[in-house]
Amino acid sequence: MNIIRTMFMAAIMMTAMAGHSLADLKVVTTITDLARIAEAVGGDDAQVSALCPGPRDPHFLPAKPSLARKLSKADLLCYNGLELEIGWLPLLLNKARNPRIKAGSQGDMDCSGAIQTILDIPDGNVDRAMGDIHAQGNPHYTLNPENAVLIAREMAFRMGQLDPENKADYKARASAFAEEVANRLPGWNDQLAEARSKSIILYHSHWNYFTHWQQLKVVGEIENRPGISPSPRHVQAIIEKGRDLDGVMIVAAQWDHQDVAEEVAERIGTSLAVLPGYSGAQKGTDNYFDFIDRLCSNVAEAAAAIGKE
Ligand SMILES: [Zn+2]
Known part of the structure; x- marks a missing residue:
């Protein structure tokens, strides 16, 4: 009896573990702000990691092989865009050879697409050779929490496309994130x-x-x-x-x-x-x-x- 019971429990655990790993959407972000937003939206249904560690300046990141390996396993790549990662992300994507996140696929998310107002768009030609790194406008939009809300909602939509079973949960968590921003706003304004x-x-x-x-x-x-x-x-x-x-x-x-x-x-x-x-x-x-x-x-x-x- 005990043996059967143990076997039965083991079978349940294995099913649960297999189910868990299948349900987990692997999300890779470039910067940590996007990782934190993706975690808030993904909850238990996503595994999130960032390529650029918090203390590193993401304008300039060495394209290490370990980062390409991370990308090769991703189901969804969320990047900042507006050329913030232009010095290193294309190199890594090339090495990762992951069709799930290649340009134009469902797993390719340029988060700047969710932003309504891009600041500091230069007029006229910008010469990147002169060292100008904001040729498409200012890329640091995650520093406005209202933009973080727009990103959270778009991430929920993308995660729901890739993992339809948990679509409602992603949407609910993005709404909870938006609510948290709204709750904190008066305090930030006062401060x-x-x-x-x-x-x-x-x-x-x-x-x-x-x-x-x-x-x-x-x-x-x-x-x-x-x-x-x-x-x-x-x-x-x-x-x-x-x-x-x-x-x-x-x-x-x-x-x-x-x-x-x-x-x-x-x-x-x-x-x-x-x-x-x-x-x-x-x-x-x-x-x-x-x-x-x-x-x-x-x-x-x-x-x-x-x-x-
Ligand atoms: Zn900058």
């Missing part, structure tokens, strides 16, 4: 009330969706072209501009040139906020909501510190 009366100099245009969302005033960038080290002449000009303004602060990501950001803040005599560039870029920001919380609280602190250095 940044004081910062709204100040001016901001960015190191890189990384923060434009965040500042646009929160109606913060950006008066300049330390970089004169996105992605290339600023010229001394431009740095001097931005310092002079900052000195002429009342209540200006500096905002940089932890992967920007800290020495330059610090020098500009010091010579203007104002505060510098060093923010996590994406989810998980700094300790305690692994969750997307914790990440946005951190951006809001650090900018609020830097705004409050202006004039108190």
